[in-house]
Amino acid sequence: MIRRHFLKNTTLATLAFWSTLASCSQARGPQIETAVSGGEADVIVVGAGMAGLTAARQLQDAGLAVLVLEGRDRLGGRIWTDRSLGVPMDMGASWIHGPDGQNPITPLAKAVGAKLFVTDDDSVILYNTEGQPISDDDLVASEEEYEELLERVAAYGERQERDLSLVAALQRVEPSALNDPLQRYHLTSFLEFDAGGPLDQLSTWYWDQDEAFPGKDVLFPDGYDAVINYLARDLPIYLEQGVERISYDQSGVTITTNQGEFTASAAVITLPLGVLQGGTVAFDPGLPNGMRQAMGRLKMGMVNKVALTYPRVFWDESLQYWGYTDPERGKYSYFLNARTFSPANALMTFGLGNYGLKLESQGDEVIAADVQQTLKRIFGGNIPEPEQVLVSRWTADPWARGAYSYAAVGSRPQDFNALGASVRDVLFFAGEHTIAKYRGTVHGAYLSGERAAKELLKVWAD
Template identity: 35%
Template sequence: MMHTIVVGAGIAGITAARLLHAAGQRVVVLEARDRIGGRIRTDRTAGFSVDRGASWIHGLTGNPLTGLVSALGMETREFTVGSFQAGGRPIADYDESQRLLDEDATRQWTADVDTADELFQLTIAASGHDESYADAAERTLAATGWEPERTERVRAFYRHRTEEQCGAEVEQVAAHALDEDTIEGDEVIFPGGYDVLPRTLAEGLDIRLGMTVTAISRSATGVRVDTEHESFDAAHVIVTVPLGVLKAGAIEFTPALPDAVAGPIARLGMGVFNKVFLQFPSRFWQDDVYAIRQHGRAGVPWHSWYDVSVVSGKPMLLTFAGGAWGQEIEQKTDKEVVSSVLGSLRKIYGESVPGPVAHWITRWGTDPLALGSYSYVAVGSSHDDHDALAEPVDGVLHFAGEATCGHEPATVHGALQSGHRAAERILGSPISLAELTRGLNPSNGRLR
């Protein structure tokens, strides 16, 4: 009999499996897709890397990924504008009339975000679990006494922050939702693709692809995991499927999950955040900027473009659709989405903006094995719900994955840490993350 069955070959599942394997356990990983990596997914159909899921390490300092990707020899590029940040790196900001903000106006806007943010932290500290991020933002903005245009820009900043960090609208997200969201140090992306990480860590593991888990039953002595075709028995199971899949009840648990776990599954939110990459025949935007940003009403629905040419070596922009808009674009055709993005770009750069030579559009919300992009703290829930979801059930059933990591949900490193925690709980003793790379050849980090 297996010691442990891991459900899902994303970064959480692979981390847990590799650590347990390193500790001498017999482990099998059951993955429904025909590939590993889950929400880390690199598309190489065009001959270069396009990361349709995660792209960034959000902050190198104190991040377990930093040492890991370096040990694996993965090539990285500094790209410290991984979301709707106001400053930090050169950004071409356009005002409501598509005029480029000059240095003074840019300085004023970033200073306004800093000032409002300080006030915002105090407002949030005084907020309860039933208050939304929107409530706290409005109280903060009212306290600034700024004129409407100035206020509106910062209001949009808060809106875009929850759309991107949570994949949800500012009214759906709890005031405390982003308390944990601190980025320390530079951010980086991967010219060779992020999936090199899970693919390298998967080496030597028993991973069965095309295995959709439909039911898990448990007793005091172990678990039985049913897939569509086969059943597996083990002492423990670690379930790492995304929160959206758990919410949809795609896996039947017997006996039913206790409230301590079912409650967090119901209360936490699963957000939708999608990416649109456009590859152009030539560049029409500034050479020296990390991002292009449209402020004000003209920034609805598209407001930010990130110059990811550094990854592909081609003239390429990446834009995001999060929250309600992220869900909406999943119902549109590629042609409709591309022409909508082009319409916004042409308002800024003129009608001569060429059509793209290629595009990539993600649809994570309707992907049945994700049913969303990442979890968030919805109004009425708290970060404790993330960790409560990971509390072992009857000593044999464990949950891991980004949604179970209270201090860094919705990230690759949060998912990795959750896999580490599940492995340690099963082993009943600490195990170093350094075990992940033992015996791996760093040159594998450039695997294509």
């Protein structure tokens, strides 16, 4: 506590400096540093993704001296707008899910004047392995069967004394569903995509025990990073700072990176669940046993994206999506037509569940050829070869170690909230994995950063 008050008194000049910068222009960019040996602030925020930047923004606006450490050479974390193909491609988060009502990302998008595009899930054609479209009647009937199947699985799960994986429950309720092309399509393109994890690891009890905001989903034609850059304005951010150790006690925190040491009275930690589980960042002393147990029960999903550009359009430009009933669950079963919101002749497809992890070991050329085989079955063999390909590999990414968190077999909703608890009023945690109600989402990450900032400010005021 002595050191905390000392820092309060000695950082008045720093606070005045940053406040002056913030008042100059809201359009001013972040104060980016790429090589710093060390520094001191009231609060250190670890991670420049949605959760970290939200917390840092609110803490700095409240008058604290904030310093943000980011291991990557860019902002955003799992919000990654790549422009190497000549157009914005969001290879991480893409949508505002349910932009109506209380979704906090909507006012952010409006504040920055971001262009938004409403996606229509009904603008879709599903093809079988012969390249023939499934009739609308058959698709609607299969969707109804899918909803009924999930209800039966949920009822079966509730009768069990222990949690089961969704695969195990499906095998006991309707084993044929896993081999039915249409049900396999729904189970992967919707359930595995939405939940993040594979059927054989998702909890039957809790895989869908979260909430959603109302309204159709919208995406950012010019890139999701617009809201990241808006939040980051005027924040002092140090890039390429790989955190190695976080030492803390009642007097404050010292964070050791690959470039130096940073000290503060408190810290907001937004390291992804996969990074925390990997043990590459040491905590001294170790985190409370309850947090470590909760961490061990949750898992990170294996959702990856493949973006391809072509010399010409060979598909229906007005159609937003199409599906494919691949025999291998999770393998390029869902395509997004970027041409509906972008000038590029571009498509995006997805590797989901276990296949999402499998594709990470393949080279870009192999992946592109594989996607081409699927497209040729649908559109014929005369389609052009892709000009460019871009692949996400979130599990292999050392700063993410997965796409987003999910409720694995044996986990509980309380586990997510347990990872958002504060430790000794010095460490405060945020991230999409720390909020059970909205886990696995950008708005969940935002709300967790807001929560961490409020909790820290309350302690600071005391």
